[in-house]
Ligand SMILES: O=C(O)c1ccc[n+]([C@@H]2O[C@H](COP(=O)([O-])O)[C@@H](O)[C@H]2O)c1
């Protein structure tokens with residue numbers, strides 16, 4: 001479900017925008033209007049203002065006058081309008097007793113180490129709860145908040161404190177929202193993606209952006225985190241000085257240097273925490289181009305959930321976590337945990353040889369879901385895996401379109417199709433490449449024309465990992481097709497990716513070559529799910545062990 005934040009000053013039109021969004025977007029389920037203003041007995045001007053707001057709302061909407069935003073978001077379905085976060089924050093500050101010392105950290109409860117100890121800690125805990133509830137809520141949410149702080153610095157300490165806390169709250173909500181909108185003078189402006197990693201916004205800083213390509217809206221462009229080239233150079237020097245002939249550990253040495261540059265330290269830290277996210281989706285063309293029926297996708301989602309798929313087996317062996325997200329499986333899956341479907345965009349993507357896979361809006365939602373999945377769990381290495389009958393057709397089409405290659409060169413046997421099906425698959429890929437020709441270097445239009453919600457989310461995920469500076473191990477042909485799109489979305493993102501393995505699919509080698517990536521292992525695998533990437537994880541760990549445990553050449557006793 002889409003979740004948006006609407007910011008604006010007084011009388012900017014933000015409330016009207018939020019109500020219109022709730023009214024027009026025709027989502028199933030009830031609409032709940034959550035009024036967070038505390039009662040103001042005796043204030044007739046305020047009462048009239050509340051009444052005017054009430055009259056504007058359709059009678060079918062349920063109004064709740066409460067500051068318990070977190071519990072409402074946790075249990076709500078349908079659509080929730082939060083009016084507004086700034087008043088909610090005021091009540092949190094009041095309840096936390098912030099004003100007593102204007103938040104400079106006086107204790108509120110001696111002796112209990114697990115409890116928040118200062119008013120600011122209490123506020124922080126409440127905001128974290130809100131973010132958590134926002135993320136996990138099944139409802140579509142539109143939250144209104146005041147944009148303050150553009151004027152003069154408040155004269156009072158409490159004024160400055162409120163301004164700063166509200167600014168932080170708005171930023172944190174924007175980080176987990178699908179969209180943030182700024183209203184000014186009755187007009188609404190879609191705000192672009194964050195310029196730096198969420199939680200890392202620095203006031204007064206001036207961010208250098210990549211040149212904006214004319215065909216991509218700035219809102220969708222990200223910037224990869226910088227790589228520390230000084231650390232890389234030092235790592236190279238120190239590795240050359242270890243007790244071995246220079247260069248004799250080959251690729252292990254290169255990987256150690258690569259990791260050091262990404263982590264900003266030598267020796268690099270052991271990538272102990274690896275997180276696999278499997279992106280599942282069905283594809284309109286699947287029934288004609290695969291060796292297996294489309295129903296396998298839903299069945300395999302359940303298998304991954306039950307911990308019995310190939311990726312679970314490898315993850316258990318290598319100490320990695322696995323989660324799966326259904327972006328576009330063509331089935332309802334009531335028997336899997338709710339979070340599996342938290343980013344579901346639709347049931348099956350359109351058949352790409354004759355129609356668009358997704359609407360532009362669905363692309364945007366799926367890309368932003370992928371970006372958000374990056375920051376959900378703290379890991380040292382991220383892996384994207386794929387699952388979806390027919391997805392090698394989409395992958396071949398994307399790779400063929402971006403690289404300008406003929407369908408025959410990029411079409412492979414996927415799950416193991418026979419010659420006749422390969423011939424037909426090749427004509428489907430050719431038609432898709434042809435349809436995509438006008439948009440081949442426009443990542444969002446490409447995803448809409450011949451992608452799919454799973455591909456869009458994977459592209460957002462891979463771009464987001466680079467934006468947050470988290471190393472990635474790429475899997476096979478499907479993930480690498482999404483990586484090509486991610487590189488268009490966030491130019492330079494590939495600096496944060498290693499190619500885990502080489503898939504048997506012919507388009508994979510071409511795409512890796514284009515990205516300048518060399519696969520770590522070649523085990524003739526063609527499964528997807530993230531298995532090829534995970535097969536390379538022990539090599540990364542070997543590279544770190546080499547860096548941390550070896551003696552220096554200079555210490556040899558000759
Ligand atoms: O990632 C790869 O390189 C790869 C190569 C061949 C097949 N697959 C997996 O097999 C399914 C797609 O194959 P197909 O023949 O149905 O297009 C899908 O579930 C993928 O995860 C994946």
Ligand SMILES: Cc1cc2nc[nH]c2cc1C
Nearest residue numbers: 292296300387527528529
């Ligand atoms: C059984 C099966 C498992 C898979 N896992 C990823 N793609 C798959 C395709 C099939 C057919």
